Amino acid sequence: MFASLLVVAIIGAIAWAGSAVGLGVLFGVVLPYVAVAAFFVGVIWRMVYWAKSPVPFAIPTTGGQERSLDFIKQAKWDCPTTTFGVVRRMFLEVVFFRSLFRNTCADVREFDEVNNGPRTIYFSSKWLWVFSLLFHYCFLLVFIRHFRFFMDPVCPVITWIETIDGIMQVGAPRFFWTGGLLLCALLFLLARRAFNQRLRYISLPNDYFPLFLLIGIVGTGICLRYFDKTDIAQVKVFIMGLVHFAPVSADGINALFFVHLTLVSVLLLYFPFSKLMHMAGIFFSPTRNLPCNTREVRHVNPWNPPKQFYTYAEYEDAFRDAMADAGLPLEKQPEKAAE
Amino acid sequence: MAKLPTPQELVASRPDFPEQDWLDVKPQFTPGSYCYPAKKETMELLHMPNPHDWDPAAEDWNLPEDWEKILCDAFAERLEKHRSLKLFMDICVRCGACADKCHFFLGTNDPKNMPVLRAELLRSLYRRDYTMLGKILGKKVGARGWDKDVVKELFYYAYQCTECRRCSLFCPYGIDTAEITAIVRELLHEVGLGIHWIMDPVKNCSFTGNHLGIQPHSFVEIVEMLADDCETITGIRPKTPFNEKGHEILFITPSGDVFADPGIYTFMGYLMLFHELDLDYTFSTYASEGGNFGSFTTFNMAKKLNAKMYAEAERLGAKWILGGECGHMWRVINQYMATYNGPAPSCMMDVPTSPITGTKFTNAAATKMVHITEFTADLIKHNKLNLDPSRNDHIITTFHDSCNPARGMGLLEEPRYVLKAVCNNFVEMPENTIREQTFCCGAGSGLNTEEIMELRMRSGMPRGNALRYVQEKYGVNHMACVCAIDRATLPPLANYWAPGVTVSGLHELVANALVMKGECKRTMDLRQEDLPNVEPDETETQVEGQ
Ligand code: HEM
Ligand code: SF4
Ligand code: SF4
Numbered sequence: 083m084f085a086s087l088l089v090v091a092i093i094g095a096i097a098w099a100g101s102a103v104g105l106g107v108l109f110g111v112v113l114p115y116v117a118v119a120a121f122f123v124g125v126i127w128r129m130v131y132w133a134k135s136p137v138p139f140a141i142p143t144t145g146g147q148e149r150s151l152d153f154i155k156q157a158k159w160d161c162p163t164t165t166f167g168v169v170r171r172m173f174l175e176v177v178f179f180r181s182l183f184r185n186t187c188a189d190v191r192e193f194d195e196v197n198n199g200p201r202t203i204y205f206s207s208k209w210l211w212v213f214s215l216l217f218h219y220c221f222l223l224v225f226i227r228h229f230r231f232f233m234d235p236v237c238p239v240i241t242w243i244e245t246i247d248g249i250m251q252v253g254a255p256r257f258f259w260t261g262g263l264l265l266c267a268l269l270f271l272l273a274r275r276a277f278n279q280r281l282r283y284i285s286l287p288n289d290y291f292p293l294f295l296l297i298g299i300v301g302t303g304i305c306l307r308y309f310d311k312t313d314i315a316q317v318k319v320f321i322m323g324l325v326h327f328a329p330v331s332a333d334g335i336n337a338l339f340f341v342h343l344t345l346v347s348v349l350l351l352y353f354p355f356s357k358l359m360h361m362a363g364i365f366f367s368p369t370r371n372l373p374c375n376t377r378e379v380r381h382v383n384p385w386n387p388p389k390q391f392y393t394y395a396e397y398e399d400a401f402r403d404a405m406a407d408a409g410l411p412l413e414k415q416p417e418k419a420a421e
Numbered sequence: 422m423a424k425l426p427t428p429q430e431l432v433a434s435r436p437d438f439p440e441q442d443w444l445d446v447k448p449q450f451t452p453g454s455y456c457y458p459a460k461k462e463t464m465e466l467l468h469m470p471n472p473h474d475w476d477p478a479a480e481d482w483n484l485p486e487d488w489e490k491i492l493c494d495a496f497a498e499r500l501e502k503h504r505s506l507k508l509f510m511d512i513c514v515r516c517g518a519c520a521d522k523c524h525f526f527l528g529t530n531d532p533k534n535m536p537v538l539r540a541e542l543l544r545s546l547y548r549r550d551y552t553m554l555g556k557i558l559g560k561k562v563g564a565r566g567w568d569k570d571v572v573k574e575l576f577y578y579a580y581q582c583t584e585c586r587r588c589s590l591f592c593p594y595g596i597d598t599a600e601i602t603a604i605v606r607e608l609l610h611e612v613g614l615g616i617h618w619i620m621d622p623v624k625n626c627s628f629t630g631n632h633l634g635i636q637p638h639s640f641v642e643i644v645e646m647l648a649d650d651c652e653t654i655t656g657i658r659p660k661t662p663f664n665e666k667g668h669e670i671l672f673i674t675p676s677g678d679v680f681a682d683p684g685i686y687t688f689m690g691y692l693m694l695f696h697e698l699d700l701d702y703t704f705s706t707y708a709s710e711g712g713n714f715g716s717f718t719t720f721n722m723a724k725k726l727n728a729k730m731y732a733e734a735e736r737l738g739a740k741w742i743l744g745g746e747c748g749h750m751w752r753v754i755n756q757y758m759a760t761y762n763g764p765a766p767s768c769m770m771d772v773p774t775s776p777i778t779g780t781k782f783t784n785a786a787a788t789k790m791v792h793i794t795e796f797t798a799d800l801i802k803h804n805k806l807n808l809d810p811s812r813n814d815h816i817i818t819t820f821h822d823s824c825n826p827a828r829g830m831g832l833l834e835e836p837r838y839v840l841k842a843v844c845n846n847f848v849e850m851p852e853n854t855i856r857e858q859t860f861c862c863g864a865g866s867g868l869n870t871e872e873i874m875e876l877r878m879r880s881g882m883p884r885g886n887a888l889r890y891v892q893e894k895y896g897v898n899h900m901a902c903v904c905a906i907d908r909a910t911l912p913p914l915a916n917y918w919a920p921g922v923t924v925s926g927l928h929e930l931v932a933n934a935l936v937m938k939g940e941c942k943r944t945m946d947l948r949q950e951d952l953p954n955v956e957p958d959e960t961e962t963q964v965e966g967q
Binding site: 357 | 428429431432433435438443500501502503504505506507508511512513514515516517518520521522527532535537538541552553554561562563586589590591592593594595596597600627628629630636637638641642663664665666706707720721724725726728729732733736754755756757759760761762763764780782783784785786787788790795798799802827828829830831832833834835838851852853854856857858882883886887889890893894
């Protein structure tokens with residue numbers, strides 16, 4: 083955990099120092115280009131890697147009643163049999179984190195009045211769901227809001243999102259809710275890992291690192307906006323330069339901006355090689371993206387090995403006499419077989 | 422078998438998490454924590470790779486010389502064959518949502534029984550060889566190389582997972598630890614590691630037609646005896662057709678039901694139901710196993726054992742196959758059979774159709790295999806059965822959803838529909854322990870062996886607690902299920918966690934309630950115990966009246 087924190091801090095420090103000694107071009111131009119390229123190439127490379135392996139078996143998790151008899155109501159959302167149903171199921175997973183919504187927390191009690199003995203009770207537990215959704219959506223909105231730096235003129239949708247986001251009109255510059263909530267959600271996810279015994283036990287540096295990285299990004303972002311204010315106009319000119327592949331001088335832009343930009347670049351670089359690929363992976367998940375109609379439509383396995391089994395003929399050969407004695411019908415009567 | 426602790430002791434004795442990092446903890450092979458190894462001869466007979474003698478408790482497992490290479494290659498091959506494996510190795514975010522969903526974790530509090538860590542055991546190996554960071558940073562990012570202790574650990578935890586898929590329901594990406602366990606078991610088989618309780622039935626099923634190794638003539642004999650029992654109870658001796666050609670339906674059910682109490686009563690239920698319907702069907706002694714222990718071994722072994730069903734249907738000229746009550750059998754049939762051994766033989770009809778009601782089972786159009794509860798629910802809906810549910814009035818029943826029909830098929834409402842039609846008193850267990858969220862009996866996927874009884878009681882704790890709850894609160898004294906393994910595993914579980922609750926298959930209760938044409942007055946249930954509400958004979962009443 084602290085190792086991950088340290089790594090993020092060091093990355094930040096290097097970026098700070100680098101831009102301070104005039105390496106702004108490296109951190110502001112070269113690194114972002116490399117990172118964006120690596121991100122796209124990496125994500126596609128990983129998806130191709132997955133796609134190269136076939137899906138030999140149709141193994142959807144049936145999350146509800148199958149389609150069988152007319153008078154029994156199928157759970158169309160959780161046990162879909164049609165393509166539309168599968169799309170709906172995937173939509174729910176991706177947009178609303180359907181499966182996580184089911185989450186429960188089991189409490190194992192040594193003694194309980196009703197059971198007059200041990201009992202396990204399951205409480206609905208939606209915190210992870212709430213904060214995961216909060217995190218992802220705030221992240222998405224913050225991401226979209228950033229397009230005002232990448233576009234000229236700014237698309238009205240983005241302006242509209244900004245207006246909504248800053249609707250409470252708190253402070254100047256106006257406080258954006260998504261930024262603050264994003265930080266809260268991240269802190270919650272971090273606290274879970276740090277304080278929940280089970281989570282702490284399973285967590286690896288690979289889990290803390292993206293969290294600290296994101297906290298770093300959000301933290302520096304918030305600072306840039308509200309505290310160590312940058313010259314937005316100048317930043318925009320700089321970014322538009324990047325977008326049009328005609329980088330302009332970064333002189334005069336805050337060092338903190340380079341820290342922010344560097345951390346984002348590191349996130350992009352890290353993304354394809356890490357668990358963050360769950361973004362693309364969820365669409366490939368065979369327990370979710372296949373229809374639950376496996377008895378109705380045959381799924382084909384491209385490497386299906388040839389059939390090899392103990393045939394009836396071999397079986398009858400082994401047991402013919404006993405079967406005849408028991409009066410079982412036979413393909414070959416014992417006399418015939420003896421010939 | 423060692424004496425079991427009391428339920429309370431068992432719950433209290435779950436240890437805390439170890440101090441060390443999980444990568445540094447090694448499993449302890451104490452008696453009762455592992456299943457006995459498969460015999461060398463069995464493995465040889467089945468042409469499994471690298472058969473050898475070994476003992477899980479021993480320091481040296483006699484692995485083949487180049488075990489590491491075998492395992493690395495096998496892992497690489499599996500990654501190329503299964504997209505699921507690549508994906509599940511890559512995208513877990515360790516959010517922990519799956520952690521307390523596993524009955525093994527709840528019962529043992531062993532962190533490596535959290536589905537996420539069970540998968541990490543393999544994922545850590547994957548990281549070293551297939552991820553950039555793992556290659557560079559190694560253990561710091563949870564990567565490690567193969568060594569013999571790792572093999573032991575994989576074995577230990579692959580056989581403490583019943584492949585129930587409960588975790589996959591809750592995972593935001595649908596990561597199915599059962600799939601990972603199945604593949605780990607495959608890998609272990611590459612170096613000759615398997616367990617007796619699974620491989621012995623596999624051998625039997627391969628060569629005699631069923632898991633128990635009942636030979637054809639004995640099979641017939643046992644079924645005849647069960648038919649005799651039916652006659653004792655109802656006055657009607659149901660027909661018992663075997664290996665006969667030209668019938669419309671081939672009926673296949675797990676062999677456990679021919680052999681073991683209380684499954685035999687379910688079997689008698691089938692006999693009576695089919696007789697009453699005058700169903701045009703046959704059993705087969707060759708395909709006398711519905712279950713498939715091969716599916717707890719390797720995909721290919723599952724395919725091999727399953728192949729007999731279509732082969733026999735073709736030989737006998739059956740139009741479709743009716744399948745009995747079983748859990749893992751239906752996982753295989755519903756999600757694998759058509760893929761493994763399909764398309765179904767051309768002699769079979771386009772869409773299986775009930776000869777009694779004319780209902781077309783369009784959901785089984787490709788496999789041509791219908792579940793008996795689908796079949797019976799349809800009969801009841803069409804009023805084709807004369808039922809007297811009051812004959813089951815002595816029981817207050819609940820229903821245990823077996824993992825495979827629940828999460829690998831979605832068979833939830835059909836058995837309930839039937840159960841409610843044949844029993845007046847039905848109570849559900851708590852919400853998070855039934856239907857798609859059902860908890861395993863604790864001993865599925867070939868772990869229903871005696872030597873791990875305490876472990877089974879631990880993994881059965883969530884089910885046991887839920888059962889105890891309805892027993893204490895609503896007076897439940899019976900648990901129905903549609904799985905032959907359950908019928909073997911739930912009685913000891915109930916005995917331990919909720920003593921006094923009996924267990925039966927669904928069709929035992931159906932047959933109890935079934936009023937057959939021309940039957941004698943029923944005074945006994947299928948277990949030959951007294952039925953409730955049986956009025957004494959009129960003459961006796963009169964005598965008392967005078
Ligand atoms: C598309 C569907 C997506 C789903 C269903 C999803 C779901 C989740 C869930 C359940 C978590 C677990 C929270 C935790 O770690 O405890 C998570 C974490 C995370 N997600 Fe996503 N996510 C999706 C897309 C994305 C996208 C597009 C990004 C882009 C950056 C992203 C970035 C992250 C990050 C950085 C974390 C890390 C939080 C941590 O390490 O704890 N996710 N996601
Ligand atoms: S729920 Fe899924 S993503 Fe979360 S820890 Fe478990 S397997 Fe990993
Ligand atoms: S499949 Fe079942 S037994 Fe296996 S890890 Fe998941 S919940 Fe546990």
